[in-house]
Amino acid sequence: MKETIIYDEGYQWIMFGRDPDKPEGIIDTNQFMIKDGTRSLLLDPGGIEIFSSMLACVTRHSDPSEITDIFASHQDPDIISSLGLWDKATPHAKLHSPWIWEGFIRHFGCEKIQYCGIPDEGSELELNQARLQFIPAHYLHSSGNFNVYDPKAKILMSGDIGAALEPHGSPMFVEDFDEHVQKMTMFHQRWMPSNRAKNDWVQRVRKLDIKIMAPQHGRLFKGADVKRFLDWFEALEVGTGVKDLASSNA
């Protein structure tokens, strides 16, 4: 699994992805880790199938006992179906995830890890130096959904927002935004259900100072591409599955 350090000033943001050992037929995912001294946070640590690769990557940076916190943006299997295994690796960790998904996520196995439900309006998490904000992103695409914003590193981990479906081994960062749009359009139109929720999120996120926007699939956006993304997303009509259905019935 490829590792990229995307921030390294007092603490680190590390991205793991593009796993060559990943079984065929499962969507490629980006996992993140914030290593902050004796405390580390895993963000959307992924599914069961990539657990071994992830554990090996994470262990290169930190002893498993120092993984004190895990964040799951929502309940999907590619986000957190490995929870039952992390429960054995990091039994003292806390899982921060939308409160509405607790009863669902526990189905993945959560005997020892403590589930800390994030309220709908969001909340904050302090590691050592890192002070993180859980930013509401409900209905994008999950009905209970959060992003993680780090005001010091100016990184927004945006979950499925900004995701792209790409062939294996694609670069880590968007290089040509206009060319990248075609890889994102269907994903956002079909997976995101609500224009209202989308516009609400865009307004909220425009107020943040973001250098890197890091989605859970595909490439990361940096610099001016973050604003380009927000403009593109604001103009995009989402929830097209219903419309497509209506036109095929006509």
Next chain:
Amino acid sequence: MVHEYVYFMNTYSQEQAFFVSSAVVAGRLLTVMQVAKEISLAAKNAKAIAERAGEKANSFKPITDFIDEMGRETITLVEKINEQALEVSRSAVEELRCSEASERFLHAASLLGEHRRAEVLQDKAKEIEADAERQKKEVRQQARALLEMLERIWSCMRASGVISTRSRVEAVSAEEYQESLQVVAETIEKASERIKDIIRDCERTIHQNM
């Protein structure tokens, strides 16, 4: 159906199959429960006939009480066995989860190669494997207890064979109620044979995984 089941079982290793086979046993016991209820119903029916027959079926009355008691005991036993079978299945699932987790930890350690923390993951894998071993022993213990409980039902059903023979004999002296009481005896006989078949099948299923 049997072929499908055999194929299904063959796709699992012995340890893995336990969580399936014990759940299958729990499912099959629901049928035993239904049949035991039929026995209880037959006992109540026999009681009513014996009441109507009065003195002609005097010797039949204690038998009906016995049948009723046997039916109720079977139901109680099946409830307990069902809980036990599900307990075996749960423990077997936990064993499987521990074994799988241990394998994944070892794989992660091998990916780390010479890294100093590879040992941390190997130790963790050993710890989890020890949990799996403990769980495995517990599964075996629980499975043995399950077999003992199934044996008790088997004994009950063996007794019912004697009862149905006795019922047929007593029915002969019940004159015009003879036919009704014969039907009751036959129902009990068939029901207990069916239960014996299922129990035998359940025992075989568990033994295959022991």
